Amino acid sequence: MSDELNSIDESVRLIVMEARRPVAIDPEARRRLAEALRAEPAPTRSSRVLSWFVEPRPFALPPFTTAALAAGLVGIGVLTGIALNRDGRAPTEQPRAVAASSQLPDSVAPRAIKFVLVAPQAARVSVVGDFNGWDSAATPAKREADGTWTTYVPLRPGRHIYSFVVDGTHFVSDPSAPIAPDDGYGQKNSVVVVAGASS
């Protein structure tokens, strides 16, 4: 038994020992995983998603309202209650978030979703969501001269949960987008619904 276990209460130690026991997973789940892996293209150093990002693509951004209605996307909103100033004062200009989309030629391909957060006081902004494993390092936004932060994310049709991360610690939901059900972590996330090509 490790020293660390010796230092904890007996009842907690019992819980630890019990929780360390192996669990039973349906062998079918393992088989399904093997099948899904076989169906995947072989990974390479330059992944398809990465190259998608670096290839310049024209984005035809429709009027925001049209896009929002058509694709159920997030809207323009003013975020409140987010203290972005490093000196603790309320920011004079509140960040706002917009997103828009453009349709890629392939109907089954992801659609390019543009995320914009206006946060002049922020030092770093990224977008996290179920599409990037909630990895705050995966999708950094680029700062424009006017204090807006922009990034594009290829999203397949469907419902995606996301949030902005400001300065690596502040999770900022989009107040004008639908709020996802509580994630159990005390954090409010936003929802973007990407419409399919036929809708």
Add this chain to the structure above:
Amino acid sequence: MSDAADVQRVLSGDVDAFGRLVDRYYERCARFAVRMLGSRDDAEDALQATFLRAYRSLGKYQERDKFSAWLYRILVNQCRSIAARRNQRERVFVREEAVLLNAPDRTPNWTGEESELVQRVLAELDPLLREAFLLKYIEEMSYEEMSTLTGVGVSALKMRVKRACDRLRARWEYIKDE
């Protein structure tokens, strides 16, 4: 063969080498997912998503990181994502379900009662506390490893683990006295 060597083999076209990585980590990841999510179905979804995501992202894996830490980071995030998606549905822990989460135990006189209670008190824990507790004591990670994985500071993680232990102890003693 090391994890790094297997990753290299996969990226060189020997995709079967990924199977060895799955074999090496599947059971550990399964245990974390089951304890974290309290549901075998959700855990299986998390495992599927984790290994698929790892496979697809293998080209972006940086060798300076331990593969296990990189994989766990994906797993923890997938568990969070699934927890967010399951719409706060009420978990009803019946004894049979909790017992079934564990592998069969051939220990004489083992009734499964302890498994049921453990799963129950873990489920009642705040998810952030449960996550920190599992990483610390079930996955036996250092606080530094946990910090790298979660992006949360060491002192905050220590506080979460301590609170988790306090609450688990209180609940355990209360339930055992029922």
